Amino acid sequence: MGKNKDKASANADADTKSKKRDDELTSSDKKKVADQASEKAAKAKAKAEKAPAKKKGSAKKASSKPATEAAKKAKKDEAVKAAKKVGKDKSTKKSKKKHKAQLSDFTSALKVTPGFSLADLDASSTPAFDGDQKKAEKLMRKTGEELADLQERLYASERHPDGRSVLLVVQGMDTSGKGGIMRHVIGSIDPQGVELTSFKAPTKEEQAHPFLWRIRNALPKPGYIGVFDRSQYEDVLIVRVHDLVSRPVWMRRYGQINAFEESTVAKNTTIIKVMLHIDADEQKARLAERLDNPEKFYKFNPGDLKERAYWPEYQDAYQAVLERTSTDIAPWFVVPANNKWYARLAVQQLLLEHLRSLDLTWPEATFDVEEQKAALAQL
Amino acid sequence: MGKNKDKASANADADTKSKKRDDELTSSDKKKVADQASEKAAKAKAKAEKAPAKKKGSAKKASSKPATEAAKKAKKDEAVKAAKKVGKDKSTKKSKKKHKAQLSDFTSALKVTPGFSLADLDASSTPAFDGDQKKAEKLMRKTGEELADLQERLYASERHPDGRSVLLVVQGMDTSGKGGIMRHVIGSIDPQGVELTSFKAPTKEEQAHPFLWRIRNALPKPGYIGVFDRSQYEDVLIVRVHDLVSRPVWMRRYGQINAFEESTVAKNTTIIKVMLHIDADEQKARLAERLDNPEKFYKFNPGDLKERAYWPEYQDAYQAVLERTSTDIAPWFVVPANNKWYARLAVQQLLLEHLRSLDLTWPEATFDVEEQKAALAQL
Numbered sequence: 004m005g006k007n008k009d010k011a012s013a014n015a016d017a018d019t020k021s022k023k024r025d026d027e028l029t030s031s032d033k034k035k036v037a038d039q040a041s042e043k044a045a046k047a048k049a050k051a052e053k054a055p056a057k058k059k060g061s062a063k064k065a066s067s068k069p070a071t072e073a074a075k076k077a078k079k080d081e082a083v084k085a086a087k088k089v090g091k092d093k094s095t096k097k098s099k100k101k102h103k104a105q106l107s108d109f110t111s112a113l114k115v116t117p118g119f120s121l122a123d124l125d126a127s128s129t130p131a132f133d134g135d136q137k138k139a140e141k142l143m144r145k146t147g148e149e150l151a152d153l154q155e156r157l158y159a160s161e162r163h164p165d166g167r168s169v170l171l172v173v174q175g176m177d178t179s180g181k182g183g184i185m186r187h188v189i190g191s192i193d194p195q196g197v198e199l200t201s202f203k204a205p206t207k208e209e210q211a212h213p214f215l216w217r218i219r220n221a222l223p224k225p226g227y228i229g230v231f232d233r234s235q236y237e238d239v240l241i242v243r244v245h246d247l248v249s250r251p252v253w254m255r256r257y258g259q260i261n262a263f264e265e266s267t268v269a270k271n272t273t274i275i276k277v278m279l280h281i282d283a284d285e286q287k288a289r290l291a292e293r294l295d296n297p298e299k300f301y302k303f304n305p306g307d308l309k310e311r312a313y314w315p316e317y318q319d320a321y322q323a324v325l326e327r328t329s330t331d332i333a334p335w336f337v338v339p340a341n342n343k344w345y346a347r348l349a350v351q352q353l354l355l356e357h358l359r360s361l362d363l364t365w366p367e368a369t370f371d372v373e374e375q376k377a378a379l380a381q382l
Numbered sequence: 383m384g385k386n387k388d389k390a391s392a393n394a395d396a397d398t399k400s401k402k403r404d405d406e407l408t409s410s411d412k413k414k415v416a417d418q419a420s421e422k423a424a425k426a427k428a429k430a431e432k433a434p435a436k437k438k439g440s441a442k443k444a445s446s447k448p449a450t451e452a453a454k455k456a457k458k459d460e461a462v463k464a465a466k467k468v469g470k471d472k473s474t475k476k477s478k479k480k481h482k483a484q485l486s487d488f489t490s491a492l493k494v495t496p497g498f499s500l501a502d503l504d505a506s507s508t509p510a511f512d513g514d515q516k517k518a519e520k521l522m523r524k525t526g527e528e529l530a531d532l533q534e535r536l537y538a539s540e541r542h543p544d545g546r547s548v549l550l551v552v553q554g555m556d557t558s559g560k561g562g563i564m565r566h567v568i569g570s571i572d573p574q575g576v577e578l579t580s581f582k583a584p585t586k587e588e589q590a591h592p593f594l595w596r597i598r599n600a601l602p603k604p605g606y607i608g609v610f611d612r613s614q615y616e617d618v619l620i621v622r623v624h625d626l627v628s629r630p631v632w633m634r635r636y637g638q639i640n641a642f643e644e645s646t647v648a649k650n651t652t653i654i655k656v657m658l659h660i661d662a663d664e665q666k667a668r669l670a671e672r673l674d675n676p677e678k679f680y681k682f683n684p685g686d687l688k689e690r691a692y693w694p695e696y697q698d699a700y701q702a703v704l705e706r707t708s709t710d711i712a713p714w715f716v717v718p719a720n721n722k723w724y725a726r727l728a729v730q731q732l733l734l735e736h737l738r739s740l741d742l743t744w745p746e747a748t749f750d751v752e753e754q755k756a757a758l759a760q761l
Contacts, residue, residue: 159680186572193565195580195611199573232574287758294755300747301538305754311761368679375684376673379666382690 109352113336115329121322126282127341131352136344143348147191150355156363158196158226166225167271167361171354172234174324175279176317177307178289180340180347181232184279188351189230198223201232214238214256215263222267228354229272235260236324243323244316257327264333274333275357277350278321279340283314488731492715494708500701505661506720510731515723522727526570529734535742537575537605545604546650546740550733551613553703554658555696556686557668559722560611563658567730568609577602580611593617593635594642601646607733608651614639615703622702623695636706643712653712654736656729657700658719662693 112131132139160166171189173181189197200221209217215235223229239260243253264274281289290307293299310317329335336353340346491510511518539545550568552560568576579600588596594614602608618639622632643653660668669686672678689696708714715732719725 155677159677161680182574185574190569190571190573192569194569194573194576194578195561195564197573201574287761290758291755294751294758297747298534298538298744300751301540301745303747303749303754305749305757308754308757308761311758365677366680368676368682370682370684372673372679375682375687376670378684378687379669379673379690382666382687 109349110336110356113338113349113353115325115335115337119325119329119337121280121318121325121337124280124337124339126280126285126339128339129342129345130339130349132345132348136342139344139348143187143191143351146351146355150192150351150358153355153358153361153363154192154196154228156365157228157358157361158193159366160363161224161226163225163366165271167273167363168223168225168227168229169273169275169354169357169361170223170229170231170267171350172231172236172274172276173279173350174234174236174240174277174321175340176281176286176314177310178286178293179279179281180343181279182302183343184277184347184350185230185232187347188354191351192228196227197230198227199230199232202234202237215259218263223272225271235263236328239324240317240320241310243320244313257323260328261330261333264328264330268332273357273361275353276329276333276335277353278325278335278337279346280337281340283311285341286311286314488728489715489735492717492728492732494704494714494716498704498708498716500659500697500704500716503659503716503718505659505664505718507718508721508724509718509728511724511727515721518723518727522566522570522730525730525734529571529730529737532734532737532740532742533571533575533607535744536607536737536740537572538745539742540603540605542604542745544650546652546742547602547604547606547608548652548654548733548736548740549602549608549610549646550729551610551615551653551655552658552729553613553615553619553656553700554719555660555665555693556689557665557672558658558660559719559725560658561681562722563656563726563729564609564611566726567733568607570730571607575606576609577606578609578611581613581616594638597642602651604650614642615707618703619696619699620689622699623692636702639707640709640712643707643709647711652736652740654732655708655712655714656732657704657714657716658725659716660719662690664720665690665693 109131134142157167157169173184175181185199189199198221202217202221205214205217218231218235221229221231239253239256242248268274290303290311293303325335325337336349338346338349338353488510513521536546536548552563554560564578568578577600581596581600584593584596597610597614600608600610618632618635621627647653669682669690672682704714704716715728717725717728717732
């Protein structure tokens with residue numbers, strides 16, 4: 004036991020360290036929030052419209068939206084404050100409404116649209132959210148309940164003729180936090196309704212089939228949330244970077260993937276494609292952390308450094324993926340992931356917003372309820 | 383959203399209801415605890431030894447052990463109180479030590495040994511634990527951290543030549559709470575390290591193979607915790623009750639299962655077999671609950687009532703399973719499950735105690751750490 008304990012506290016230290024680092028990374032964001040809070044809501048919109056111009060060039064696209072959202076939120080905050088003066092009961096209701104409205108925009112803030120440039124996205128930004136780590140974690144706990152409710156409705160619809168399913172695809176460079184998403188976001192969902200697949204280097208059997216074969220085999224059944232930790236996109240990422248197949252072959256794959264996703268969506272599967280975006284410095288820090296902590300050695304592989312040497316080629320390959328496969332029916336969402344806590348919140352909210360949009364209802368009874376009650380009473 | 387909200391609060395009401403019922407079910411246990419608390423620790427052991435005689439005949443085996451455990455705990459409580467007087471730092475350490483000791487006996491308290499009689503086990507008892515629901519949930523949260531740590535060590539050992547795995551088999555009558563175990567116990571573990579399989583009525587493909595075929599296919603890989611929601615035991619439970627195969631065929635299966643489990647254990651898999659034990663009244667109440675709540679209709683099947691009519695036959699079939707397949711290398715644990723909160727705590731603790739016994743260490747680095755650090759610094 005003693006040994007376990009020591010390790011546990013070493014773990015806790017490591018967590019504290021990484022949390023501290025997260026905090027440092029967002030100190031500028033925090034300042035922004037504090038500044039905004041001290042201003043009147045009436046001025047917020049005007050300020051938000053000016054904000055993008057003030058920002059450094061590397062955060063154009065993604066950060067203009069959150070700024071607008073922040074303004075909207077500030078306005079609503081004022082409305083809530085006013086409502087609170089009216090009466091407690093009313094204010095509670097409005098506050099809850101606001102709370103949801105505030106959280107309903109990750110989908111639009113993070114969606115990849117034509118003209119998107121990965122190189123211009125600040126990996127430390129926090130689109131659609133202006134809180135800190137503590138607030139993010141609190142929100143995750145709160146919205147976890149709604150997520151659980153929606154997941155159960157999805158699961159309950161399993162046997163329906165038009166049973167729906169959801170597929171969450173998670174991609175990102177080494178150390179971008181895919182494992183943390185699995186542990187903290189997917190881990191908060193009832194495991195009975197989740198089908199998680201981690202795609203590694205293809206086996207001999209998989210290599211003997213077309214590249215989408217193993218992907219098709221792992222698609223979620225009706226009622227389930229399928230989660231891909233890496234995916235079909237490795238076949239146009241690592242494969243492209245290292246020329247594992249010829250250029251004409253991987254070039255064809257973008258279209259093949261789009262066609263595959265179109266047929267998957269046609270079978271009532273909602274696809275959410277997420278790229279966790281970290282920058283090169285962040286990866287360096289995270290790799291160093293793994294080499295500093297014997298409990299993280301198992302996560303490290305000398306091959307990781309070899310891959311890191313191809314950083315620019317991977318960024319180009321990701322940019323091509325985002326340009327060629329962000330479709331109307333299955334768009335990409337790029338999540339700035341230097342802050343692990345933000346990435347987790349964002350993926351949870353993307354999942355939540357998509358589940359909400361399915362408008363899931365509880366299935367009707369397939370039996371005569373009163374008849375069954377009477378039968379039970381006699382047993 | 384409004385709709386979701388209503389449903390969410392309806393859910394909450396249902397939870398409250400079921401919690402209330404849980405409380406009622408254990409009111410006698412609670413009283414017992416209160417009584418014990420008011421006595422001196424010095425008298426506790428003597429009292430515990432007398433206790434079985436006072437109890438109704440239906441709670442012989444399982445409840446005699448917890449009573450002894452309660453006495454041990456009471457003794458330790460006294461020790462902790464004394465330690466607290468000495469100094470805060472010391473008392474914290476001792477308190478933690480005690481906390482673990484108090485929780486290290488579910489394995490022995492619940493293990494099925496020769497002479498075990500299912501009919502004599504009180505499904506409302508709480509062996510090896512004398513707290514209430516609130517205390518159980520608090521303990522679950524606390525020990526969840528150690529469980530997470532141990533699970534990660536297990537996972538980290540994935541590539542080791544003698545990589546270990548764990549298999550948790552969960553059986554029980556309809557409504558015994560298997561789903562709740564999956565959601566609340568397995569759901570608290572990193573999904574990346576869990577392989578959960580729910581065995582339903584065999585498919586045509588499965589039927590074309592020997593009954594253990596689909597079981598073998600679902601065994602956990604090294605480093606993983608495999609979880610079976612129902613299992614090979616259905617082939618000597620529902621199959622026996624309904625004569626789905628001839629008697630000589632299912633009679634042979636006990637031995638086949640034992641041989642299969644022996645070979646599985648020989649390949650470094652730790653098997654934990656759990657039966658969730660409810661009584662017939664509890665099942666009636668839980669079925670009624672499903673018929674009362676439209677959000678639970680999807681869990682109900684008119685076939686459930688047909689199966690309920692075979693209650694005595696199922697109890698006999700379970701008794702035979704416990705007698706014939708509780709082996710030294712893969713014993714059964716029968717968990718009284720009228721109190722859902724107790725069953726969840728017990729299964730979590732069984733998992734924890736078995737993981738502890740594996741004495742898992744973090745794997746050594748398979749590379750030169752300093753060399754890799756130097757290489758990283760240059761990238």
